Amino acid sequence: VIDNLKISCSAGVDDINSKFLKSTKEYSSIILSKLFNQSLNCGYLPDDWKVGKVVPIHKTGDQHSPSNYRPISLTSIPCKILEHVIFSHLVNFLESNNFFSPAQHGFRKSFSCETQLLTFTNDLHLILDRSSQADCIFLDFAKAFDKVSHSLLLHKLSKLSIDSATLSWIHAFLTNRSQFVFANDTSSPSASVTSRVPQGSVRGPLLFLTYVNDLPSCVSSSISLFADDCVIYREVTNKSDVSSLQCDLDRVSEWCDLWHMQLNTNKCKVIRVSRLQSDVSCYYLNHTPLQQVTTYKYLGVHISSNLSWETHIQYVTSNANRMLGFIKRNFSAAPLSLKLLLYKTLVRTKLEYASSIWDPGTDVLTSAVEAIQNRSARFILTNYHRTASVTSMKSSLNLPNLASRREVFRLCLFHKIYYHNHTLRDKLLAPPFYISQRLDHRHKMGVPSCNTTTFHNSFIPR
Template identity: 40%
Template sequence: LRLLVLNARSIANKTSDLEYLLLARSPHVVLLTETWLNKDVPDNCIIPPGYQMFRWDRDSRGGGVAIIVKNSVSAVLVHCNLNETVWCRITFANNVYLVGVVYRPPVTQPEFLDKLNLFLCAHVKSTTRLILTGDFNLPHIDWEALSPGHVETSSAEILLEILISHNLRQIVNEETRVTPESRSLLDLLFISQRVGDYTISVEEGISDHKMIAMDILHSIGNRKRPFVPIPIKDYVQADDTSVIDFLECSFSQFQLACDCESVEELWQRFKGVINHCVNRFIPTRFKKTKQQNPWINRKIIHMKRKINRLRKRKDSKDQISQVRRNLKTALNESRQQFFNRRLGNFLKTSPEKFWRFFSEKKESIDHVQTATKMVTERKEIADCFNEFFQSVFSKDNGNSYDGEQFNSFPCCMEDFSITREGVFQQLLELDVKKASGPDEIPTAFLQRYAEWVSFYLEAIFQKSLQTHSLPQDWRSAIVIPIFKGGVRAIVNNYRPVSLTSVSCKLLEHNIAKHIIIFLEENQLLYPHQHGFRSNLSTVTQLIETIHDFSLAINDQRQIDVICIDFAKAFDKVSHNKLLFKLRQIGISSTVLEWIEAYLINRRQVVRVDDCMSCSLEVFSGVPQGSVLGPLLFLLYINDIASIVEPDVEMKLFADDCLLYSVVTNVNEQIKINRSLQALNMWCEKWDMEINYTKSTFTHITKKKSALCFRYNIGNNFLNNVNSFKYLGVTITHDLNWRKHVENVCSKASKKLYFLRKKLHNATKNVKLIAYKTFVRSVLEYASAVWSPHQKVLKSKLERIQRLAVRFVCAKYKWTDSVTSMLDSCDLELLETRRQKHRLILLFQLIHGQIKINKDSYVKLPCKRSDRLNHNLAIEPFNARVDVFRYSFFPDVIESWNTLPSYIVDRENIREFESLLDVYYCCERC
């Protein structure tokens, strides 16, 4: 089905251009806006023979829309009371399309789009093939982000609601009106999910608007790849008795070998025992991966095959028609049953199947583009990825680090031992769904036969620690390329995810646990490093950081913030220098030598489908996909804060780094700049690298004229930005949360749009769970930090939930009460939830469940007041400006002090949360 979309700006003056397009393109349908026709102009003056025309003309000059349809295509006019709109029901290749064209003049009242939505509600169903196009004159909408922009916001939001409510896609991505002064996307094209494959292009038109050409493909589709059944071990049918007997009998010989064999030999002996058990006592079954929707059952497949067989026979038209009717009925019933029953039951019986339904299917990597050629062979593709991932590593630059001292109070970590009971407990807690690493030992086997496997592993672990050696399997990784975005054929657009030995991870857990205990007891970790640490998170980091920023604004001061971006930080860690730092902070010689063996001679392969690349050396970085890797990285950069100037704060979350300080004169800005030079020298010394183009600085202040300074690192000047994203939160120069709220709403709208497409026929309960998981989680990430106080921003957030609850309840009429729907779904206002989250965080801080220095923020009042409700009242902050008044600590302390004593007196957080829910429920009622 070929369609053209044109903004004509007086089609009567361009009949020759129109005729040419009809001859050259031979479209089946042409959709026109701004026809500028009136009732005095007959159709035959506009269109050539062979076409018919459906139009809406203005009584005055300008405007007007029309649909031109080829006579060979069946078309029926659909009545619509909306001005500047024409709708037709078109039948092509046995498919029925509802086609509409709309012209919305600039500065039109929002009611225009409300009426359009009412028409769609009346005529569009889940099975409708809808095509809606026209000139909407809303150029400020960001269609990728689903953001309404800042001009004619009400109309833009309604149009986005139409998009989401009716499960549509807007498929025009190029500007359709280009002038020397501006470029705008005005002409839009919406299609429903039932519209099949298509091609679209934006080309020169017959006015100052470009033409949109769209072809809807009607074909049998691409030939499916033959799927190969996947062999898997059936542990349900396993001969457990024989497995346990063999493990028990083999262990005596294994014990005898422990004294005379190396760790590698013991490991290979252990693998041999397991492989024997797996191959002999555990049967294999074959799993067929489904390549169709989950509601396609065996009955439907048989009907489809029967139709194919009937096509080969003569005089089978009636039979085919009957089978098709039966197939349609069976398909509708199966789909309805899936969404009404099976999908919801998955939550109780197989939760992984429920969440798998929402996950994107992994697309195979068919080819990659190198600098010289296109690579299509799987083995070569895997090699290309491995070479790229290895290119990120860096060799030690040889810079001297002698004389460095990181521990002012030298202490040494005590040695520890591995117990069989501890290994046994670790094995029981394994997730059997986790993939095995390079050793190919099934995780399910380790967990199922944990009692006897623990004897073997305890002996191997002890031997490994005593001899400071590891099997090669433990120093190898299988890397899976994961697509990040952009062009799929470019290897740089993939990130590596590593699979390492599960058995080695168990020993790593033990080592990491004892290192962390040593570090915490001696307070050796930088206190403002919140990454990969228990009882600390992105939220705790943001709470402290935003408090400092808002306090500076409250004191009418300026704070300069430098956002440092390290390039591939985890991959550039020098092994020699890491070992030096571990030795300096007092890691025991036994653990230190084991870690040294753990780091050297590491290798990796890349897997693409079932093909493996050649093995390559890993000569830097902490092991990805390991347990020890994140902790080793924290220790490697632990001393970085010691190089900054006094009064310059450094906040770290893993490799995310912020430098900031209050500035009152240029000398204090020079001090920050000196810290940047010191940081650069630290990076050169320790083989780290700063990404100068992504590192930025911001002057945070409410002053009309900020104290400006151009920060630099060496010869590289940093970009001055008005906002930056830190740990997922957008921070602006004036600490206004408008931009962040817009980003959050945009992301949540896209998630909601996805659910609309995915769960159109699902039950209310399934939709509600999906909303809470995929949409509300976006709206509430770190919301305790950035909870807005402005009514307009709170309304933007609530609007997403109100739109979502309409989707959950499948009620879109104006007469339907959203408040009643929220109550029926037991959904609180997001504002209430944010306030409760803040109170819960404060409760955790007071009771030591968060590793923040509470004495800096929580103080008892100097004088008791009768207005205080309880003895745990906290001294409030003196807030002068709203930025500080509504930040985390001033706002939550005010709420805390008004809580009843029976709530704040609780010691258990679950009890506190429960009473808090009741309290706010009563407040709402």
């Protein structure tokens, strides 16, 4: 664990930095092992391990407005090492006992934003493919990680059959915590922390997943979670389905009241996914009607009411174009190698985030994405001749077409699901209709029949 520490990792209030631990690991590892064992056996942590040094980092806008700063909490590095050890064992225990809801994709091995988006959009594609429609309610938790009650979290942890020593250590870890703000070489007075998942801690995400794990069991509709990013959705064929979805929304609200969480009503939105123009039913959260929209940016990807990726591709190409323009204005005289690196890290990444999910199925949208790379290749080589072959330029720069890269991304995601995520494999992939004993192999999968081009161009059938 010490070997994997980053040299740049800042120290907490105990002033023990990673550089010191790495340079003395033969001795510090022995000392820390004894200290860790004593901490676990006694269920006690040094006071410095429970203090957060909050450093505000300016994001953008008015520097006098606190809302324009991102708080970075620096905690003890030795405590982070012990957290990592406990975290690994606790995750293995919970995963082996199938504790986590299959609807939760956040901070879990073999789960990601892509698997979350894939599961959600595939369900919607199936609904549209049978000429039906779905209502989706996107929920926004207000400062979700900050609202977690320590006492209620400990109550939930006590129900998990965790050994008493580990539970006592977690109790000590969560109680009597404090933090202070450090800015301009000045420290503020300390303040006690009685709620929120500890910022800067290794186990913070795991504790949050534990806290919200029972949320999916409250609803009868489909639900997808990536940590606190939540959407509940349901196929709507009659008024009864609308009533059921409203009841589920009420249950989520009741769950929030029970566990001291809060939904930001103004940021919760409703989309009706349908191939037809139809009136969207009105849904209420705490007697407040939710806004109905035709597109919603979910986990960085724009979901539209007809499941077209045109809006999202317009967004990513516009975003990538702005970044390319910035590079052109500021690095026109840079060497070729630097221009190429800037394109790969600042432009291409914008064109490829979650692209295995939104990979366009039309030539027009595919060309719109590739055009950004074409312009980038001309800039990198400073060759703007109209007769010059962009294909040759990209070949000389070892830049394959983005469409071929997206195909590789889709195959990698499929491989990850098939071999490393049996939960998603059983949900998303169908067995073959027929297996030939002479020609086929045991890994053959069934290809779903498609009634619409939209579904045919989506991840699973493709």
